[in-house]
Amino acid sequence: MDVRSQVSMVFHLDKCIGCHTCSIACKNIWTDRKGAEYMWWNNVETKPGTGYPTKWEDQNIYQGGWERNGDSVSLKGAGKLRGLKNIFHNPYMPVLDDYYEPWTYKYQDLFTAPEGNDQPTARPVSLVTGETMDVKAGPNWDDDLGGSPDYARQDVNMQKLTPAEQEVMFQLERMTLHYLPRICNHCLNPACVASCPSGALYKRGEDGVVLINQERCRAWRMCVTACPYKKSYYNWHTGKSEKCVLCYPRLESGQAPACFHSCVGRIRYLGVMLYDADKIEAVASVPEDQIVQAQMDIYLDPFDPKVIEEAKKNGIADSTIEAAQKSPVYKFVKLWKLALPLHPEFRTLPNLFYVPALLPSVGTVNNGIYNSNTNGLWGGIDTTRLPMKYLASLFSAGNTETVAEVLKRLMTVRWHRRNVTVGDVDEKTVNAALEDTKMDTATADAIFRLTTLATFDERFVIPPAHREESIEMLENTGDVKGNTGFGFKERPARGL
Amino acid sequence: MFNATLNQFLFVIFPYAALAVFLVGSIYRYKNKGFSVSSISSQFLEGRKLFWGSQPFHWGLLILFFGHLIAFLFPRAVLAWNGEPVRLLILEIASFGFGLSAFIGLGLLILRRVTTPRITVVTSKMDVVVFLILLTQIVSGLCVAYFNRWGSSWFAAFLTPYLRSIFVFDPDITAISGVNSWWLKIHVVSAFSIIAIIPFTRFMHFLVYPVDYLWRSYQQVIWNWDRRTIRNSTKHSEGEKSTNN
Numbered sequence: 231m232d233v234r235s236q237v238s239m240v241f242h243l244d245k246c247i248g249c250h251t252c253s254i255a256c257k258n259i260w261t262d263r264k265g266a267e268y269m270w271w272n273n274v275e276t277k278p279g280t281g282y283p284t285k286w287e288d289q290n291i292y293q294g295g296w297e298r299n300g301d302s303v304s305l306k307g308a309g310k311l312r313g314l315k316n317i318f319h320n321p322y323m324p325v326l327d328d329y330y331e332p333w334t335y336k337y338q339d340l341f342t343a344p345e346g347n348d349q350p351t352a353r354p355v356s357l358v359t360g361e362t363m364d365v366k367a368g369p370n371w372d373d374d375l376g377g378s379p380d381y382a383r384q385d386v387n388m389q390k391l392t393p394a395e396q397e398v399m400f401q402l403e404r405m406t407l408h409y410l411p412r413i414c415n416h417c418l419n420p421a422c423v424a425s426c427p428s429g430a431l432y433k434r435g436e437d438g439v440v441l442i443n444q445e446r447c448r449a450w451r452m453c454v455t456a457c458p459y460k461k462s463y464y465n466w467h468t469g470k471s472e473k474c475v476l477c478y479p480r481l482e483s484g485q486a487p488a489c490f491h492s493c494v495g496r497i498r499y500l501g502v503m504l505y506d507a508d509k510i511e512a513v514a515s516v517p518e519d520q521i522v523q524a525q526m527d528i529y530l531d532p533f534d535p536k537v538i539e540e541a542k543k544n545g546i547a548d549s550t551i552e553a554a555q556k557s558p559v560y561k562f563v564k565l566w567k568l569a570l571p572l573h574p575e576f577r578t579l580p581n582l583f584y585v586p587a588l589l590p591s592v593g594t595v596n597n598g599i600y601n602s603n604t605n606g607l608w609g610g611i612d613t614t615r616l617p618m619k620y621l622a623s624l625f626s627a628g629n630t631e632t633v634a635e636v637l638k639r640l641m642t643v644r645w646h647r648r649n650v651t652v653g654d655v656d657e658k659t660v661n662a663a664l665e666d667t668k669m670d671t672a673t674a675d676a677i678f679r680l681t682t683l684a685t686f687d688e689r690f691v692i693p694p695a696h697r698e699e700s701i702e703m704l705e706n707t708g709d710v711k712g713n714t715g716f717g718f719k720e721r722p723a724r725g726l
Numbered sequence: 727m728f729n730a731t732l733n734q735f736l737f738v739i740f741p742y743a744a745l746a747v748f749l750v751g752s753i754y755r756y757k758n759k760g761f762s763v764s765s766i767s768s769q770f771l772e773g774r775k776l777f778w779g780s781q782p783f784h785w786g787l788l789i790l791f792f793g794h795l796i797a798f799l800f801p802r803a804v805l806a807w808n809g810e811p812v813r814l815l816i817l818e819i820a821s822f823g824f825g826l827s828a829f830i831g832l833g834l835l836i837l838r839r840v841t842t843p844r845i846t847v848v849t850s851k852m853d854v855v856v857f858l859i860l861l862t863q864i865v866s867g868l869c870v871a872y873f874n875r876w877g878s879s880w881f882a883a884f885l886t887p888y889l890r891s892i893f894v895f896d897p898d899i900t901a902i903s904g905v906n907s908w909w910l911k912i913h914v915v916s917a918f919s920i921i922a923i924i925p926f927t928r929f930m931h932f933l934v935y936p937v938d939y940l941w942r943s944y945q946q947v948i949w950n951w952d953r954r955t956i957r958n959s960t961k962h963s964e965g966e967k968s969t970n971n
Contacts, residue, residue, distance in 0.1 A: 305944075310939055310940055314936070314937075314939065314940070317935075318780045318783075318784040318785070319769065319773075319776055319777045319780045319781055321777075323769055323770070323773065324770075325769070325770055325772070325773045326770055326771055326844070358771070359843045359846075360847070361843065419945070420945070423944070423945055424944035427939040428934065428936045428939070429938070429939070429942060429946055432946040432948045433946065433947045433948070434947075434948060434949075434950070435947050435948060435950075436950065445760030445761050446760065447764065448763065448764050448765055448931060448934050449764045449765045449766055449767040449931075450765065450767075450936065451767055451769060451770070454770075464770045466768070466770050466771050466848060467848070468761075468764075469764035469765065469767065470761070470764060
């Protein structure tokens with residue numbers, strides 16, 4: 231057993247209102263620079279929709295992620311021989327137009343335009359060429375199902391549905407959507423790291439954050455292809471790739487990453503997960519229908535004395551083990567089984583989990599009256615407006631059972647809380663639901679609390695980096711003993 | 727007299743200056759300016775035209791580079807191969823083909839840079855220098871191959887002794903100054919110019935071609951410190967800085 235710690239995340243989609251505050255927080259801190267204007271390390275998509283970059287989920291186009299190869303996995307569109315062969319021209323690399331051409335406006339024209347009969351306008355200009363342009367796409371061009379025929383209908387996950395089922399989804403009174411905020415998953419089996427020919431990408435041992443060494447990146451661009459989530463971006467100005475750094479300078483000082491901190495819906499949770507690094511390859515190589523369960527099994531119980539012992543042996547700090555025990559991610563993912571990885575079939579073992587949205591169920595129209603009441607215990611789940619097959623395509627590699635289980639558990643919490651707060655539900659129904667999902671009232675209450683009332687410190691359990699060690703992460707303090715201070719490399723010698 | 731001085735400058739002083747600048751400059755840049763070392767690929771801004779330029783250009787040049795290297799290192803083997811006229815013909819035609827491929831590729835790349843607004847934006851002054859010198863190198867090479875035929879054979883007589891004399895620090899330019907071809911002289915001088923400007927241009931990228939990727943493990947985990955040493959430490963100041971895994 232090789233116990234390692236990983237800073238992992240949960241996004242509760244039921245609470246996401248699609249306000250993009252996270253994206254703006256991230257943009258202002260990290261990507262408001264030349265060459266990075268088009269990058270959204272954090273972006274929020276509308277589902278169904280084609281996303282950013284367009285159709286990123288379609289690996290027939292982008293060839294990202296891993297594919298099963300006998301007992302192991304191999305990179306789909308990159309790898310040692312393929313990477314070195316395609317180094318002069320990478321056939322699977324998305325270009326600027328697959329994202330969008332970033333632009334600004336000629337605001338000055340509003341002031342300097344000569345007097346005339348028309349209102350002056352601020353024309354859009356490209357941030358790449360500086361020339362005036364027609365804006366044809368943006369990072370959220372299909373926000374809230376805008377342009378559905380072109381975007382939502384082209385959603386790759388739709389391919390899992392029959393044409394008839396697709397038609398039903400697009401009837402006006404049945405249409406629905408949910409938001410999908412995305413950042414780098416800081417995967418356990420990162421395809422970007424594996425694909426980098428110069429070895430610039432790496433996973434930090436201490437907390438599992440995946441980073442790109444800007445000094446070593448040589449613009450071979452394979453990470454852009456290999457990341458199936460398209461969360462590695464090429465900076466066209468500096469000639470270096472960049473990606474979400476999980477605000478590691480903030481993490482090291484005990485602060486939540488900016489997108490987490492700024493989330494108004496409080497949908498985001500961050501905490502440590504302990505996992506067994508020996509199992510990574512085996513887990514990444516299981517058949518598709520077992521992959522979610524296999525990934526869940528790689529995470530270890532931080533209360534298990536044997537795990538604690540092994541963790542200590544591996545040099546994991548006591549404070550980190552304690553953080554793992556308090557981790558909200560551990561609760562959502564392992565204990566309560568409410569959160570699922572996005573597209574586990576890409577086999578990168580992502581560490582960002584989503585609690586799927588409990589969408590309103592489809593109503594019936596009787597004599598012209600729309601009736602959204604549902605009868606039966608799980609009535610709201612089987613007839614949810616986004617078909618189970620669609621949700622399963624997003625979160626469980628097509629396994630509808632897994633998603634149904636999660637939704638049932640979410641529903642049970644609602645039944646229970648409805649009974650506690652309003653009391654108009656039949657006690658028997660609630661008990662049946664609890665029994666069916668093998669949950670007790672205490673668990674349901676805990677889920678309710680962490681979902682709705684959790685404080686900042688409950689949502690973000692960040693293991694202390696130990697300030698003294700975070701300096702040591704950068705420099706050997708022994709080396710600079712007797713010097714003027716950190717940052718000065720030369721000894722203060724006596725002058726002539 | 728003037729010719730002798732010129733030859734001395736072009737084929738002794740200049741090559742040594744170029745090699746010195748190359749060595750010092752590229753080591754310094756690699757060590758201290760790592761952030762600036764990049765192939766600065768522009769595929770992200772334009773992909774389709776790049777394919778038709780970049781592929782023939784790079785593969786052509788790569789094969790020619792190794793061809794020159796083999797001719798320099800193993801002149802006997804090349805001469806033995808060229809013993810049969812048919813084999814000589816095959817070698818010469820193939821080399822010329824790769825030269826043409828590099829030439830056409832370079833032409834398409836220049837065209838792409840000039841005609842694509844997005845690419846023009848990311849073109850620096852040094853890129854223009856790079857294009858001009860590459861053009862000189864490839865055109866002169868093609869002209870040598872065409873006007874002074876069977877270079878693969880006379881390389882051993884004229885260039886191998888000269889280059890070897892340079893590399894063993896005993897410069898002897900009798901062989902090369904005896905050559906009566908301006909194209910060849912241009913070709914040699916421009917080759918050393920390319921070497922000289924490597925540290926100042928994007929040429930740096932071929933020094934960092936990632937062959938080590940072939941034997942590296944796919945996943946890379948880096949601990950800033952050796953965790954076990956720190957945890958089990960009994961001493962005051964601890965730990966070796968650990969690198970990969």
